[in-house]
Amino acid sequence: xxxxxxxxxxxxxxxxxxxxxxxxxxxxxxxxxxxxxxxxxxxxxxxxxxxxxxxxxxxxxxxxxxxxxxxxxxxxxxxxxxxxxxxxxxxxxxxxxxxxxxxxxxxxxxxxxxxxxxxxxxxxxxxxxxxxxxxxxxxxxxxxxxxxxxxxxxxxxxxxxxxxxxxxxxxxxxxxxxxxxxxxxxxxxxxxxxxxxxxxxxxxxxxxxxxxxxxxxxxxxxxxx
Amino acid sequence: xxxxxxxxxxxxxxxxxxxxxxxxxxxxxxxxxxxxxxxxxxxxxxxxxxxxxxxxxxxxxxxxxxxxxxxxxxxxxxxxxxxxxxxxxxxxxxxxxxxxxxxxxxxxxxxxxxxxxxxxxxxxxxxxxxxxxxxxxxxxxxxxxxxxxxxxxxxxxxxxxxxxxxxxxxxxxxxxxxxxxxxxxxxxxxxxxxxxxxxxxxxxxxxxxxxxxxxxxxxxxxxxx
Numbered sequence: 302x303x304x305x306x307x308x309x310x311x312x313x314x315x316x317x318x319x320x321x322x323x324x325x326x327x328x329x330x331x332x333x334x335x336x337x338x339x340x341x342x343x344x345x346x347x348x349x350x351x352x353x354x355x356x357x358x359x360x361x362x363x364x365x366x367x368x369x370x371x372x373x374x375x376x377x378x379x380x381x382x383x384x385x386x387x388x389x390x391x392x393x394x395x396x397x398x399x400x401x402x403x404x405x406x407x408x409x410x411x412x413x414x415x416x417x418x419x420x421x422x423x424x425x426x427x428x429x430x431x432x433x434x435x436x437x438x439x440x441x442x443x444x445x446x447x448x449x450x451x452x453x454x455x456x457x458x459x460x461x462x463x464x465x466x467x468x469x470x471x472x473x474x475x476x477x478x479x480x481x482x483x484x485x486x487x488x489x490x491x492x493x494x495x496x497x498x499x500x501x502x503x504x505x506x507x508x509x510x511x512x513x514x515x516x517x518x519x520x521x522x523x524x525x526x
Numbered sequence: 527x528x529x530x531x532x533x534x535x536x537x538x539x540x541x542x543x544x545x546x547x548x549x550x551x552x553x554x555x556x557x558x559x560x561x562x563x564x565x566x567x568x569x570x571x572x573x574x575x576x577x578x579x580x581x582x583x584x585x586x587x588x589x590x591x592x593x594x595x596x597x598x599x600x601x602x603x604x605x606x607x608x609x610x611x612x613x614x615x616x617x618x619x620x621x622x623x624x625x626x627x628x629x630x631x632x633x634x635x636x637x638x639x640x641x642x643x644x645x646x647x648x649x650x651x652x653x654x655x656x657x658x659x660x661x662x663x664x665x666x667x668x669x670x671x672x673x674x675x676x677x678x679x680x681x682x683x684x685x686x687x688x689x690x691x692x693x694x695x696x697x698x699x700x701x702x703x704x705x706x707x708x709x710x711x712x713x714x715x716x717x718x719x720x721x722x723x724x725x726x727x728x729x730x731x732x733x734x735x736x737x738x739x740x741x742x743x744x745x746x747x748x749x750x751x
Contacts, residue, residue, distance in 0.1 A: 412637045435702065438678045442702055445674030449666045474663055481706040 303341045303351065306331050310348040315396060319345070319404045346410040349397060353414050356386045357421060364425040372429040373443055373483040376422045377475045380451040383418060384471040387455060391463030398459040419448045443482050450474040528566045528576065531556050535573040540621060544570070544629045571635040574622060578639050581611045582646060589650040597654040598668055598708040601647045602700040605676040608643060609696040612680060616688030623684040644673045668707050675699040 309331040313322040324345060328335050342348045360379050367375040387394040401407040423444035430436030454474035458467050534556040538547040549570060553560050567573045585604050592600040612619040626632040648669035655661030679699035683692050 409634055409638060412641055413634060416637055438675065438699055439702060441674045441678045442671050445670040446667050449670030450663065453663045453666045477660065477664060477667055 302333065302337065306333070306338055306341055307348050307351040310345070311393070311397070314349065314400060319349070319400060319407065346407060349400070349407055350410065350414060352386050353417075356383055357417055360418065360421055364421070367425075371483060372426055373479060376426060376444065376447050377479055377483075379422060379425075380418075380447050380475060381468060381471055383451060384455055384458075384467050387459075388463075388467035395459055395463045398456075415448060415452065419444050422447055443478070446478045446482070447475065450478050527558070527562065531558070531563055531566055532573050532576040535570070536618070536622070539574065539625060544574070544625060544632065571632060574625070574632055575635065575639060577611050578642075581608055582642055585643065585646055589646070592650075596708060597651055598704060601651060601669065601672050602704055602708075604647060604650075605643075605672050605700060606693060606696055608676060609680055609683075609692050612684075613688075613692035620684055620688045623681075640673060640677065644669050647672055668703070671703045671707070672700065675703050 306327065310322070310327045313326055313330060317326075322345070324335060324338050327345075327348070328338050331337075338348075342351070360382050363379050363382060364375060367378075401411055423440045426440035426443055427437050430440055433439075451471055451474065454467075454470040458465060458470055531552065535547070535552045538551055538555060542551075547570070549560060549563050552570075552573070553563050556562075563573075567576075585607050588604050588607060589600060592604075626636055648665045651665035651668055652662050655665055658664075676696055676699065679692075679695040683690060683695055
Protein backbone atom coordinates (compact mmCIF):
# COMPACT_ATOMS: atom_id res chain seq x y z
CA UNK A 302 0.00 0.00 0.00
CA UNK A 303 2.71 2.44 1.04
CA UNK A 304 4.69 1.61 -2.08
CA UNK A 305 1.64 1.87 -4.35
CA UNK A 306 0.88 5.31 -2.93
CA UNK A 307 4.47 6.49 -3.35
CA UNK A 308 4.55 5.23 -6.93
CA UNK A 309 1.21 6.82 -7.81
CA UNK A 310 2.33 10.08 -6.25
CA UNK A 311 5.62 10.12 -8.10
CA UNK A 312 4.07 9.29 -11.47
CA UNK A 313 1.67 12.23 -11.04
CA UNK A 314 4.43 14.59 -9.92
CA UNK A 315 6.31 13.83 -13.12
CA UNK A 316 3.20 14.15 -15.31
CA UNK A 317 1.59 17.26 -13.80
CA UNK A 318 4.24 18.78 -11.60
CA UNK A 319 4.51 18.61 -7.82
CA UNK A 320 2.52 21.73 -6.96
CA UNK A 321 -0.38 20.91 -9.26
CA UNK A 322 -0.86 17.38 -7.94
CA UNK A 323 -3.22 17.09 -4.95
CA UNK A 324 -3.48 14.31 -2.40
CA UNK A 325 -6.93 13.61 -3.87
CA UNK A 326 -5.32 13.01 -7.28
CA UNK A 327 -2.88 10.59 -5.69
CA UNK A 328 -5.40 8.50 -3.80
CA UNK A 329 -7.69 8.39 -6.85
CA UNK A 330 -4.85 6.97 -8.93
CA UNK A 331 -3.87 4.48 -6.23
CA UNK A 332 -7.53 3.51 -5.77
CA UNK A 333 -7.63 4.11 -2.01
CA UNK A 334 -9.21 6.58 0.40
CA UNK A 335 -7.72 9.93 1.42
CA UNK A 336 -7.07 8.80 4.99
CA UNK A 337 -4.87 5.96 3.73
CA UNK A 338 -2.46 8.50 2.30
CA UNK A 339 -2.00 10.30 5.60
CA UNK A 340 -1.64 7.03 7.44
CA UNK A 341 1.62 6.50 5.54
CA UNK A 342 2.82 10.02 4.75
CA UNK A 343 2.47 13.15 6.89
CA UNK A 344 2.68 15.32 3.76
CA UNK A 345 3.01 15.26 -0.04
CA UNK A 346 6.74 15.95 0.36
CA UNK A 347 7.20 12.76 2.40
CA UNK A 348 5.80 10.70 -0.47
CA UNK A 349 8.66 11.95 -2.68
CA UNK A 350 11.24 10.57 -0.25
CA UNK A 351 9.62 7.37 0.98
CA UNK A 352 12.85 5.54 1.93
CA UNK A 353 14.68 7.98 4.20
CA UNK A 354 12.94 6.93 7.42
CA UNK A 355 13.97 3.34 6.89
CA UNK A 356 17.48 4.36 5.92
CA UNK A 357 17.82 6.51 9.04
CA UNK A 358 16.67 3.55 11.14
CA UNK A 359 19.20 1.31 9.36
CA UNK A 360 21.93 3.86 10.02
CA UNK A 361 21.10 4.03 13.72
CA UNK A 362 21.10 0.23 13.97
CA UNK A 363 24.38 0.02 12.07
CA UNK A 364 26.06 2.49 14.43
CA UNK A 365 24.68 0.72 17.50
CA UNK A 366 26.24 -2.50 16.19
CA UNK A 367 29.56 -0.78 15.45
CA UNK A 368 30.73 -1.32 19.03
CA UNK A 369 34.36 -0.41 19.58
CA UNK A 370 35.06 0.24 15.89
CA UNK A 371 37.16 3.29 15.08
CA UNK A 372 34.46 6.00 15.19
CA UNK A 373 35.31 8.03 12.07
CA UNK A 374 35.53 4.84 10.02
CA UNK A 375 32.15 3.75 11.43
CA UNK A 376 30.36 6.96 10.38
CA UNK A 377 31.98 6.81 6.93
CA UNK A 378 30.76 3.22 6.57
CA UNK A 379 27.31 4.30 7.77
CA UNK A 380 27.18 7.02 5.10
CA UNK A 381 27.45 4.32 2.43
CA UNK A 382 23.97 3.12 3.43
CA UNK A 383 22.48 6.34 2.05
CA UNK A 384 24.22 6.04 -1.31
CA UNK A 385 23.18 2.41 -1.53
CA UNK A 386 19.54 3.42 -1.04
CA UNK A 387 19.84 5.84 -4.00
CA UNK A 388 21.79 3.35 -6.11
CA UNK A 389 19.19 0.63 -5.58
CA UNK A 390 16.76 2.62 -7.78
CA UNK A 391 18.94 4.65 -10.15
CA UNK A 392 16.21 5.77 -12.55
CA UNK A 393 13.84 6.87 -9.78
CA UNK A 394 16.70 8.64 -7.97
CA UNK A 395 17.74 10.59 -11.06
CA UNK A 396 14.15 11.61 -11.90
CA UNK A 397 13.59 12.69 -8.32
CA UNK A 398 16.82 14.69 -8.33
CA UNK A 399 15.58 16.62 -11.38
CA UNK A 400 12.17 17.17 -9.81
CA UNK A 401 13.73 18.38 -6.55
CA UNK A 402 15.84 20.95 -8.43
CA UNK A 403 12.62 22.52 -9.74
CA UNK A 404 10.52 22.60 -6.56
CA UNK A 405 11.74 24.86 -3.73
CA UNK A 406 9.56 23.02 -1.19
CA UNK A 407 11.31 19.74 -2.03
CA UNK A 408 14.74 21.31 -1.73
CA UNK A 409 13.81 22.55 1.73
CA UNK A 410 12.51 19.11 2.64
CA UNK A 411 15.75 17.57 1.41
CA UNK A 412 17.80 19.95 3.58
CA UNK A 413 15.91 18.78 6.65
CA UNK A 414 16.51 15.13 5.70
CA UNK A 415 20.22 15.78 5.25
CA UNK A 416 20.26 17.44 8.65
CA UNK A 417 18.67 14.34 10.22
CA UNK A 418 21.46 12.13 8.85
CA UNK A 419 24.04 14.60 10.09
CA UNK A 420 22.50 14.61 13.57
CA UNK A 421 22.43 10.81 13.65
CA UNK A 422 26.14 10.60 12.82
CA UNK A 423 27.02 13.42 15.25
CA UNK A 424 25.05 11.79 18.10
CA UNK A 425 27.02 8.56 17.66
CA UNK A 426 30.37 10.38 17.54
CA UNK A 427 29.45 12.46 20.59
CA UNK A 428 28.83 9.29 22.58
CA UNK A 429 32.09 7.76 21.41
CA UNK A 430 34.06 10.91 22.26
CA UNK A 431 32.31 11.68 25.51
CA UNK A 432 34.77 13.17 27.96
CA UNK A 433 37.39 13.80 25.26
CA UNK A 434 38.59 17.37 24.76
CA UNK A 435 36.19 19.13 22.39
CA UNK A 436 34.42 15.81 21.79
CA UNK A 437 31.05 17.37 20.94
CA UNK A 438 32.67 19.93 18.66
CA UNK A 439 34.69 17.30 16.80
CA UNK A 440 31.57 15.13 16.53
CA UNK A 441 29.68 17.88 14.72
CA UNK A 442 32.57 18.86 12.48
CA UNK A 443 33.27 15.28 11.40
CA UNK A 444 29.57 14.49 10.86
CA UNK A 445 29.22 17.59 8.67
CA UNK A 446 32.35 16.67 6.71
CA UNK A 447 31.13 13.10 6.13
CA UNK A 448 27.73 14.31 4.94
CA UNK A 449 29.31 16.90 2.63
CA UNK A 450 31.68 14.34 1.10
CA UNK A 451 28.87 11.83 0.65
CA UNK A 452 26.58 14.41 -0.93
CA UNK A 453 29.29 15.58 -3.30
CA UNK A 454 29.63 12.03 -4.62
CA UNK A 455 25.87 11.50 -4.67
CA UNK A 456 25.17 14.70 -6.62
CA UNK A 457 27.93 13.95 -9.12
CA UNK A 458 26.48 10.48 -9.66
CA UNK A 459 22.94 11.86 -10.06
CA UNK A 460 24.05 14.53 -12.55
CA UNK A 461 25.68 11.79 -14.62
CA UNK A 462 22.32 10.07 -14.85
CA UNK A 463 23.05 7.46 -12.16
CA UNK A 464 25.82 5.78 -14.14
CA UNK A 465 29.06 4.41 -12.78
CA UNK A 466 30.02 2.75 -9.50
CA UNK A 467 28.15 4.74 -6.83
CA UNK A 468 29.78 2.96 -3.92
CA UNK A 469 33.30 3.54 -5.22
CA UNK A 470 32.50 7.21 -5.81
CA UNK A 471 31.35 7.65 -2.20
CA UNK A 472 34.39 5.82 -0.91
CA UNK A 473 36.68 8.07 -2.92
CA UNK A 474 34.94 11.17 -1.53
CA UNK A 475 35.01 9.86 2.04
CA UNK A 476 38.73 9.20 1.79
CA UNK A 477 39.27 12.96 2.21
CA UNK A 478 37.54 12.70 5.60
CA UNK A 479 39.07 9.40 6.70
CA UNK A 480 42.54 10.74 5.86
CA UNK A 481 42.42 13.73 8.16
CA UNK A 482 40.10 12.53 10.90
CA UNK A 483 40.27 8.78 11.41
CA UNK A 484 41.96 7.85 14.65
CA UNK A 485 43.19 4.60 16.23
CA UNK A 486 42.67 1.43 14.26
CA UNK A 487 41.04 -0.95 16.75
CA UNK A 488 39.19 -3.63 14.78
CA UNK A 489 35.42 -3.89 15.26
CA UNK A 490 34.39 -5.66 18.45
CA UNK A 491 37.88 -6.13 19.86
CA UNK A 492 39.55 -4.34 22.71
CA UNK A 493 41.86 -1.46 21.84
CA UNK A 494 45.14 -3.04 20.85
CA UNK A 495 48.19 -2.42 22.97
CA UNK A 496 50.45 0.16 21.42
CA UNK A 497 53.65 -1.44 20.19
CA UNK A 498 56.22 0.90 21.65
CA UNK A 499 58.94 0.18 19.12
CA UNK A 500 56.89 0.82 16.05
CA UNK A 501 57.50 4.38 14.96
CA UNK A 502 56.99 6.45 11.88
CA UNK A 503 59.60 8.95 10.84
CA UNK A 504 58.46 11.43 8.31
CA UNK A 505 60.03 14.33 6.57
CA UNK A 506 58.10 17.22 5.07
CA UNK A 507 59.04 20.57 3.62
CA UNK A 508 58.02 23.59 5.71
CA UNK A 509 55.20 25.42 3.96
CA UNK A 510 53.88 22.22 2.36
CA UNK A 511 50.07 22.16 2.33
CA UNK A 512 48.99 20.39 5.50
CA UNK A 513 46.52 18.12 3.72
CA UNK A 514 49.32 16.74 1.56
CA UNK A 515 51.47 16.07 4.61
CA UNK A 516 48.47 14.37 6.20
CA UNK A 517 48.09 12.11 3.15
CA UNK A 518 51.71 11.04 3.61
CA UNK A 519 51.27 10.49 7.35
CA UNK A 520 48.12 8.49 6.70
CA UNK A 521 49.91 6.34 4.14
CA UNK A 522 52.76 5.73 6.57
CA UNK A 523 50.47 4.94 9.51
CA UNK A 524 48.43 2.39 7.61
CA UNK A 525 51.36 0.69 5.92
CA UNK A 526 51.77 -2.89 7.03
CA UNK B 527 11.28 51.47 8.13
CA UNK B 528 12.77 48.01 7.65
CA UNK B 529 14.11 48.03 11.20
CA UNK B 530 10.81 49.28 12.64
CA UNK B 531 8.98 46.46 10.90
CA UNK B 532 11.43 43.84 12.11
CA UNK B 533 11.21 45.14 15.68
CA UNK B 534 7.41 45.25 15.63
CA UNK B 535 7.29 41.76 14.21
CA UNK B 536 9.68 40.35 16.77
CA UNK B 537 7.88 41.99 19.72
CA UNK B 538 4.62 40.41 18.54
CA UNK B 539 6.20 36.99 17.98
CA UNK B 540 7.40 37.03 21.59
CA UNK B 541 4.05 38.26 22.93
CA UNK B 542 1.64 36.13 20.90
CA UNK B 543 3.76 33.44 19.31
CA UNK B 544 4.99 33.26 15.74
CA UNK B 545 2.10 31.31 14.24
CA UNK B 546 -0.59 33.48 15.81
CA UNK B 547 0.89 36.76 14.62
CA UNK B 548 -0.30 37.90 11.18
CA UNK B 549 1.32 40.35 8.79
CA UNK B 550 -1.70 42.61 9.43
CA UNK B 551 -0.86 42.63 13.17
CA UNK B 552 2.72 43.60 12.36
CA UNK B 553 1.92 46.48 10.02
CA UNK B 554 -0.75 47.78 12.45
CA UNK B 555 1.83 47.91 15.23
CA UNK B 556 4.44 49.52 12.98
CA UNK B 557 1.83 51.99 11.72
CA UNK B 558 2.36 51.30 8.02
CA UNK B 559 0.48 49.65 5.16
CA UNK B 560 0.53 45.94 4.33
CA UNK B 561 2.48 46.44 1.10
CA UNK B 562 5.33 48.07 3.02
CA UNK B 563 5.94 44.81 4.83
CA UNK B 564 6.32 42.80 1.65
CA UNK B 565 8.55 45.46 0.14
CA UNK B 566 11.13 44.57 2.79
CA UNK B 567 10.40 40.95 3.64
CA UNK B 568 9.22 38.18 1.31
CA UNK B 569 7.66 36.34 4.27
CA UNK B 570 7.07 36.47 8.03
CA UNK B 571 10.07 34.17 8.51
CA UNK B 572 12.38 36.68 6.82
CA UNK B 573 11.40 39.33 9.39
CA UNK B 574 12.77 37.05 12.15
CA UNK B 575 16.20 36.99 10.49
CA UNK B 576 16.54 40.51 9.10
CA UNK B 577 20.36 40.65 9.06
CA UNK B 578 21.41 37.51 7.17
CA UNK B 579 21.15 39.04 3.68
CA UNK B 580 23.51 41.83 4.64
CA UNK B 581 25.85 39.38 6.38
CA UNK B 582 25.93 37.14 3.31
CA UNK B 583 26.78 40.17 1.17
CA UNK B 584 29.53 41.13 3.64
CA UNK B 585 30.90 37.60 3.52
CA UNK B 586 30.99 37.60 -0.28
CA UNK B 587 32.75 40.98 -0.31
CA UNK B 588 35.22 39.80 2.34
CA UNK B 589 36.13 36.71 0.31
CA UNK B 590 36.47 38.73 -2.90
CA UNK B 591 38.93 40.97 -1.06
CA UNK B 592 40.85 37.99 0.36
CA UNK B 593 42.95 37.76 -2.81
CA UNK B 594 45.79 35.28 -2.52
CA UNK B 595 45.21 34.59 1.19
CA UNK B 596 45.49 30.98 2.31
CA UNK B 597 41.96 29.76 1.40
CA UNK B 598 41.04 27.74 4.51
CA UNK B 599 42.16 30.62 6.72
CA UNK B 600 40.09 33.01 4.62
CA UNK B 601 36.86 31.03 5.00
CA UNK B 602 37.48 30.64 8.75
CA UNK B 603 37.95 34.41 9.01
CA UNK B 604 34.79 34.92 6.95
CA UNK B 605 32.81 32.70 9.35
CA UNK B 606 33.61 35.16 12.16
CA UNK B 607 31.39 37.71 10.42
CA UNK B 608 28.34 35.60 11.21
CA UNK B 609 29.16 35.27 14.90
CA UNK B 610 29.84 39.00 15.08
CA UNK B 611 26.38 39.71 13.67
CA UNK B 612 24.83 37.60 16.46
CA UNK B 613 27.13 39.04 19.13
CA UNK B 614 26.24 42.62 18.15
CA UNK B 615 22.72 42.05 19.58
CA UNK B 616 23.11 39.39 22.28
CA UNK B 617 19.67 39.77 23.87
CA UNK B 618 17.82 39.68 20.55
CA UNK B 619 19.93 36.72 19.39
CA UNK B 620 19.19 34.70 22.53
CA UNK B 621 15.45 35.43 22.41
CA UNK B 622 15.34 34.52 18.75
CA UNK B 623 17.23 31.29 19.42
CA UNK B 624 14.56 30.29 21.96
CA UNK B 625 11.77 31.25 19.59
CA UNK B 626 13.37 29.26 16.75
CA UNK B 627 13.57 26.12 18.92
CA UNK B 628 9.77 26.25 19.32
CA UNK B 629 8.68 26.94 15.72
CA UNK B 630 9.41 24.21 13.14
CA UNK B 631 8.97 26.69 10.26
CA UNK B 632 11.74 28.88 11.69
CA UNK B 633 14.07 25.93 12.13
CA UNK B 634 13.53 25.04 8.48
CA UNK B 635 14.18 28.65 7.50
CA UNK B 636 17.37 28.64 9.56
CA UNK B 637 18.57 25.47 7.81
CA UNK B 638 18.22 27.19 4.45
CA UNK B 639 20.14 30.23 5.73
CA UNK B 640 22.94 28.01 7.01
CA UNK B 641 23.04 26.31 3.63
CA UNK B 642 23.45 29.71 1.91
CA UNK B 643 26.50 30.50 4.04
CA UNK B 644 27.92 27.07 3.31
CA UNK B 645 27.43 27.56 -0.43
CA UNK B 646 29.10 30.97 -0.29
CA UNK B 647 32.17 29.53 1.41
CA UNK B 648 32.25 26.50 -0.89
CA UNK B 649 31.97 28.66 -4.02
CA UNK B 650 35.00 30.68 -2.93
CA UNK B 651 37.06 27.57 -2.14
CA UNK B 652 36.06 25.95 -5.43
CA UNK B 653 37.43 28.95 -7.32
CA UNK B 654 40.64 28.92 -5.32
CA UNK B 655 41.12 25.18 -5.85
CA UNK B 656 40.06 25.10 -9.48
CA UNK B 657 42.08 22.51 -11.33
CA UNK B 658 43.40 20.92 -8.13
CA UNK B 659 42.71 17.22 -7.58
CA UNK B 660 39.28 16.87 -5.95
CA UNK B 661 39.12 20.66 -5.61
CA UNK B 662 35.30 20.83 -5.66
CA UNK B 663 35.01 17.95 -3.22
CA UNK B 664 37.48 19.48 -0.78
CA UNK B 665 35.71 22.83 -1.13
CA UNK B 666 32.42 21.34 0.00
CA UNK B 667 33.92 19.30 2.82
CA UNK B 668 35.87 22.24 4.23
CA UNK B 669 32.91 24.64 3.91
CA UNK B 670 30.69 22.16 5.77
CA UNK B 671 33.32 21.67 8.48
CA UNK B 672 33.74 25.44 8.95
CA UNK B 673 29.98 25.96 9.22
CA UNK B 674 29.61 23.07 11.69
CA UNK B 675 32.45 24.39 13.87
CA UNK B 676 31.04 27.92 13.78
CA UNK B 677 27.54 26.73 14.63
CA UNK B 678 28.77 24.61 17.50
CA UNK B 679 30.35 27.70 19.06
CA UNK B 680 27.35 29.87 18.24
CA UNK B 681 24.83 27.45 19.78
CA UNK B 682 26.94 27.03 22.92
CA UNK B 683 27.12 30.80 23.29
CA UNK B 684 23.36 31.18 22.74
CA UNK B 685 22.53 28.45 25.26
CA UNK B 686 24.65 30.27 27.83
CA UNK B 687 22.48 33.33 27.34
CA UNK B 688 24.90 35.17 25.06
CA UNK B 689 27.57 35.55 27.73
CA UNK B 690 31.31 35.22 27.26
CA UNK B 691 33.67 36.10 24.42
CA UNK B 692 31.82 34.99 21.27
CA UNK B 693 34.71 35.69 18.94
CA UNK B 694 37.18 33.67 21.02
CA UNK B 695 34.69 30.78 21.18
CA UNK B 696 34.37 30.70 17.38
CA UNK B 697 38.13 30.90 16.97
CA UNK B 698 38.61 27.96 19.34
CA UNK B 699 36.07 25.91 17.38
CA UNK B 700 37.56 26.84 14.02
CA UNK B 701 41.00 25.76 15.20
CA UNK B 702 39.88 22.15 14.70
CA UNK B 703 39.33 22.94 11.02
CA UNK B 704 42.38 25.13 10.52
CA UNK B 705 44.56 22.42 12.08
CA UNK B 706 43.67 19.70 9.66
CA UNK B 707 42.86 21.64 6.52
CA UNK B 708 44.82 24.86 6.25
CA UNK B 709 47.40 24.64 3.50
CA UNK B 710 50.28 26.81 2.28
CA UNK B 711 50.95 29.95 4.22
CA UNK B 712 51.15 32.66 1.56
CA UNK B 713 50.42 36.01 3.22
CA UNK B 714 47.41 37.99 1.97
CA UNK B 715 48.04 39.86 -1.24
CA UNK B 716 51.52 38.53 -1.88
CA UNK B 717 52.70 36.00 -4.40
CA UNK B 718 53.11 32.44 -3.23
CA UNK B 719 56.45 32.31 -1.49
CA UNK B 720 59.19 30.21 -2.95
CA UNK B 721 59.64 26.96 -1.07
CA UNK B 722 62.88 27.00 0.85
CA UNK B 723 64.33 23.65 -0.11
CA UNK B 724 66.45 23.17 2.97
CA UNK B 725 63.72 23.70 5.50
CA UNK B 726 62.40 20.32 6.52
CA UNK B 727 60.36 18.87 9.33
CA UNK B 728 61.24 15.51 10.74
CA UNK B 729 58.56 13.98 12.82
CA UNK B 730 58.22 10.78 14.72
CA UNK B 731 54.91 9.21 15.63
CA UNK B 732 53.86 5.87 17.07
CA UNK B 733 52.06 3.58 14.65
CA UNK B 734 48.40 3.38 15.62
CA UNK B 735 48.40 6.90 17.10
CA UNK B 736 45.15 8.72 16.35
CA UNK B 737 45.71 10.62 13.13
CA UNK B 738 44.21 13.86 14.42
CA UNK B 739 46.80 13.92 17.18
CA UNK B 740 49.60 13.34 14.71
CA UNK B 741 48.15 16.14 12.60
CA UNK B 742 48.21 18.50 15.58
CA UNK B 743 51.90 17.75 15.97
CA UNK B 744 52.58 18.22 12.27
CA UNK B 745 50.67 21.48 12.33
CA UNK B 746 52.64 22.71 15.31
CA UNK B 747 55.91 21.78 13.61
CA UNK B 748 54.96 23.37 10.30
CA UNK B 749 53.96 26.68 11.85
CA UNK B 750 56.89 26.90 14.22
CA UNK B 751 59.11 29.84 13.44
